[in-house]
Amino acid sequence: MSTTDSFPVKHVLSPTPPHCTDGAKVEIITSREVPLGGPRAMTVYRTLPQRQRSLIGAWCFVDHYGPDDVTATGGMDVAPHPHTGLQTVSWLFEGSITHHDSGDQHAVVLPGEVNLMTAGAGICHSEVSTQDTATLHGVQLWTVLPDADRHGPRRFDHHAPEPVLFDGGSALVFLGSLLGYDSPVPTFSPLVGAELRLDPGALLEVEVNPGFEHGLLVDTGEIDLEGVLVAPTELAYTGTGETVLRIRNHGHVPARMLFIGGEPFDEEIVMWWNFIGRDHSEIEQFRTEWQEQGERFGTTRGYIGKDPHGPTWLPAPTLPHAAIRPRRNPEPVARPDERI
Template sequence: MSNTEPAPSEIDLATTAPVCADGAKVEIITARAVPLGGPRAMTVHRTLPQRQRSTIGAWCFVDHYGPDDVSDTGGMDVAPHPHTGLQTVSWLFEGDVTHHDSGDHHAVVKPGEVNLMTAGAGICHSEVSTQSTTILHGVQLWTVLPDSARHGERRFDHHAPAPVAFDGGEALVFIGELLGYSSPIPAFTPLVGAELRLDPGAVLELDVDPDFEHGLLVDAGEIDLEGVAVAPRELAYTGVGETRLRIRNNGADRARLVFIGGEPFTEDVVMWWNFIGRDHDEIVQFREEWENHAERFGVTRGYVSHDADGLDRLPAPGFPNARIRPRVSPDPVARPELRTES
């Protein structure tokens, strides 16, 4: 998925060395609404990146959308657009999306199946909800690639994880290891990602890696994490040093959550629009190459828009007049006193 904001802000993903959290503190990150596309754009709810916190492990982008009636919103229709230095992770709850990319990968993204696209040095792709889709609902996530992997080849990976049952619910682990399940999806830094389904009144005592920081995105349910209420579309953050997290469903209906985490990302990188690089000049170069149809990104074939008069390729937004300035991310310790405004 593209970041389609007309004037995207620069984001520095610099981090500092991990320090242990003092207890199971919880920091709440609220979403901001972002239109995806043109006049009939569907709206996504973005919790990462924020000024409050830019990354959770190598997870650097979290969009949540739906459930949307595509007859009202027009569904998803994102023309070919570029990426560098990242992986996109597509995870649907309902509806189907067609994927085409310049690595000549073509797929239909379906609920409960993870589709991971590795940009490496450069890729472009399109995403369009299928004609048969009536309700569209899911999340789109990005992970930043470390320097050792960001100049690599384009690739696309797919996996349908088997449900893992636990007392009071089940999980679908799409990246990393959790609850005894190990996903084969490749990650270039230590990561975990899973959909959690929690029955009414159930409590999940989740064993976690103390070297990881974690985020819990609520899709549906009356949830608390370590006794702190987390509303739908909010992302609850916990820092490093925890070995167990307690999640409770206080509602009368089954809850659905997305759980992410990873070792704090310690490289200094800059993110602007759909590019991740290492400094201002590199981002300028990526933008110029995309606008000039450079070989770095290749060509996406197979894109068919819902709109016969729509764009066949997304142009890059105008670049800021000033050089991108570093933004230092906080230590990987939850700050309960902070709360973003939606």
């Protein structure tokens, strides 16, 4: 998925050392609404990046959308657009999306199946909800690639995880290891990603890696994490040092969440529009190459937009006049009083 902001926020992150916490403190990151698409744009709820916190491990982007009535909004229609230095992680709850990229990968994204696209040095792709999709509902995430791997080749991975059943619910672990399940999908830094479902009144005490920081994005249900209420579309953050996290559904209907985490990312990065680099000059170069339709990004074949008169590719916004300068991401410690 592309970030289609007319004036995209710039993000520069500096390394921060790991820090152990004394107990599971919880920081709530609220979402902001962002339109995605054309005149009948569907709304996505963005929790990462924010000024409050821009990374959870290598996770650098979280858009939650739906349930979206495609007949009213037109659904998803994102023309070919570029990426550098990141992986896109597509996860659906309902509906389906066609994916085409310049690595000559063509797929239909389905609920419960992870599709992970590695941009490497550069890729472009398109995403369109299928004609038979009436309701579109899911999450789009990005992870940043370490410097040693960001100049590598394009690739595409798909995996349909087996359900993990536990007392009071189930999980689909699509990246990393959790609840005794190991995903075979390769990552370039230590990560975890899973869909969690909890029955009404159920409590899940999940063992976690103490070297990871974690985020819990609530889709549906009345959820608390370590006793702190987390509303739908909010992302609850916990820092490093935890070995067990307690998630409770205190409502009367089943709940669904997305659980992410990873080792704190210790490299300084620049994130602007759909590019991740290491300084302003790199971002400027990526933008120039995309505008000139350079070889770095290749060509996406197979895109058919919903509007026959719509764009065949997305041009990049104008760069800010001032050079993008570093902004420090907070230490991997939850700050309960920080809420935007």
